[in-house]
Amino acid sequence: MAAQQQRQSGRRINEASERTHSVSRGETERAQSINTSQLRGGDTNEKTRSFIPQLRSTSTPKNRAMLAACLEFLGLALCVTGSLLVMVACGLPMWKVTAFIDSNIVVAQTIWDGLWMSCVVQSTGQMQCKVHDSVLALTQDLQTARALTIISAVVGVVALTVTVAGAQCTNCIKDETVKARVVNAGGVIYIISGLFVLVPLCWMANNIIVDFHNPQVPPSKKREIGAAIYIGWAATALLLLGGTLLCCSFSQGVRGAYPIKYAPTKTITSNGDFDKKHYV
Known part of the structure; x- marks a missing residue:
């Protein structure tokens, strides 16, 4: 009897020890799974955190670059x-x-006076033009208008060359900073070209208006502002506006700071080693 009781007590002790071992194994497995999930969650958080600044660094500069290009x-x-x-x-x-x-209500002919010639247009549609014989015989406003309009046209061609050399659609210049300065220089040159042509236009228009209201000038000598002056004013407005846009296209407010280049983020595996995909 005593031997049987000892055997039963031994079996009970073995069963209790097995139960405790199984419970400890389950708890350790649960703890390991929790740690693994936390590590994975930490990896994903690190990936998302490293991806957010990359989005911020690429999306905004691209939009600003498109605005500058437009x-x-x-x-x-x-x-x-x-x-x-x-x-x-x-x-x-x-x-x-x-x-x-x-x-002076003579509708049979109309007289045009330009920088290079004078024309007479008949009511029948015939037109006769004569080039000015002597440059020195011209009035002072005509001589100045000739010189400044030619200078404005030449400066406009120079500005076009400079602007195209620094434009984003060309590869004449590699450095972005130098390209920005070149385009700014082109815009400034265009503004100077507009100012060059604006001076003779305003001077000529002022002389025409003063002579028109001067009673000492005979009616046959009075003139009105022609279409060429209005075209010149429109050209001046376009040059000043376009030059201002070129100066603003590469400003820091439009382009923003230069984009920051981030190094690729290296993730750590559960074993404590770096991911091998970064070494490919």
Whole structure:
């Protein structure tokens, strides 16, 4: 009897020890699974945290670069159009047009005075033009207008060359800082070109208005502002606006700071080693 009781007590002790071992094994497995999930969660958090600044560093500069490119294209288009209008205004003979006032109501012919020639247009549609014989015989405003309009056209061509060399669509210059300065220089040159053509236009218009209201000038000598002056004013507006856009296209407010290049983030595996995909 005593031997049987000892055997039963031994079996009970073995069963209790096995139960405690199984419980300890389950707890250790649960703890290991929790730690693994935490490590994975930490890896994902680290990945997301490392990915967020990359998004911030790439999305905003790209949008600003697109805005700068649009401003550059718009400014260049306006400036090229303005330069072409300057050349057209320089060649047109319609700077001064005959004024039909008082007894000078003669509709049979119209007189145009330009920088290079004078034209007489008949009512039948025939037109006769004569080039100015002597440059020194011209008035002071005409001589100044000739010189400044030609200078404005040449400066516009130089500005176009400079702007295209520093534009984003070309690879003439590799450094972004130098390209920004070159485009800014092109915008400034276009503004100077607009100011060059603005001076003779305003001077000529002022002389026409003063002579028109001067009673000592006979009605046959009075003139009105012609279409070439209005075209020149439109060209000046386009040059000034386009040059301003070119100067603003590469400003820090539009482009922002230069994008920060982040190094690729290295993740750590559960074994404590670096991920091998970064070494491929």
